Amino acid sequence: MSSRKAYSAPGKALLAGGYLVLDPAYNSYVTALSARMHVVIEVQENESDTEKDASLVKVVSPQFEGGEWEFRFNKKEGAQQIVESNGKNNPFLQATVSTVIAYINPTEKFNLHLTIFSDPGYHSQENTRPKYSINGKRKFLYHAGAINEVAKTGLGSSAGLVVVVTTALLNYFKPAEDGNLNYNTIHNVAQISHCYAQKKIGSGFDVAAAVYGSIIYRRFQPSLIENLLQHPVFTDPRNADLQQDYALKLQQTVDSNWDFNHAPCTLPAHIRLLMGDIQGGSETPKLVSKILKWKKDKPEESEPLYRDLNNANESLIHSLAELHQFYTSDMSTYLKGIAYLSENCKFFHLTEAIKNIRSNLRKLTELSGAAVEPKEQTKLLDDCNSLHGSLGGVVPGAGGYDAISLLVVDDSASQLCTGSRELEAFKQVTWLTLQEEQRGTIAENYKDYLGL
């Protein structure tokens, strides 16, 4: 490869399928966003920063204070030792770098330098200064604090990071023969790394969207990777035999055929997604454990509600596909429909599906006691319905106080954002400047990042 390459991967919004997506029985609807995570990877020719025989992956995240991690690889008595030599912790980078290296098992020494950039939508924009690339194509915000001190907006920064770094490293060590990216390998390695870093097997919708872009997603069976994450190498990491056994099992798992759904999807033409970040926020793991406990304790309540919520989700998925199909088959009527929304029954299906999802999420809130669509968000989403051009909105993902997602007619989007700023009801909402961008992980031009 030429000595420098760049890649990017998108953030996500889970419009339908929160909680249900944890179960491989249900489909969810995930929109990939124009807020993306980026990496520039360079091969370092200079040997001075590596010890003899040692390999190095250095990662710099210049938008955050102290964003520098160095992973040194040393082979001693047949066993690979990986040390973060700055004494710093970034579990997602550590997991990604070590999983890719275990999967590839490189025989030659390597010395790689990675620089991470994240688009403005991922983090709070307070106390930042903008910096532009020399050619003006990229603008990133530089923060006054460290990565774990700056508030997140919930677009899935760790999934974006893991996927883009996996893409860069796999493409360096094992580029696909046809020059394309090997999406399935990237996906499988990234899911394993993300679970390993989080010490739990989540649904993985954020990782899958970062790889494949906007998708209808049904998860993989957790048992597929359970044994890998409990491998004895994690309690005896410098044991050469265990390392070998782990690497073999990792390769077999990554290269096997995963049964999961990642069918591409797109929002219908002229319908735009707006994401409103809400000051405050909720802790997803607490909500998830409350819901799962209720689901287990009260199957008589949860089973019918999960069924109803799934029906509402499926009907949203169906009506979005139906509208997309309508646009491609009869554009002029579709455009008239966009202009006279309430008169067209196909748009009516969409707004009804959103209403049904919301009423089921409110029931979930009431029965489980977990604040999925709390009263404040109910009021906010109801207020959104009265804004000109709004087709309705939901609490995305785990819900709570984090964010709202609205579907709006694109002509009205900017007016809706500016208009709502004047209203008391929207004072804690910051509309993020982003939209759907269907593409998953892709190669970029490294020249667009020079000077940052």
Ligand SMILES: Nc1ncnc2c1ncn2[C@@H]1O[C@H](COP(=O)(O)OP(=O)(O)O)[C@@H](O)[C@H]1O
């Ligand atoms: N730009 C970045 N540079 C370095 N590490 C990052 C960056 N963005 C995210 N991370 C890693 O991901 C972690 C955040 O992950 P997580 O808490 O799962 O949030 P999210 O919901 O945004 O994925 C950070 O603490 C850091 O370890």
Ligand SMILES: C[C@@](O)(CCOP(=O)(O)OP(=O)(O)O)CC(=O)O
């Ligand atoms: C509850 C969930 O199904 C969805 C959570 O979605 P969010 O988009 O809220 O995720 P975070 O960015 O981690 O807060 C849990 C899961 O699928 O893992």
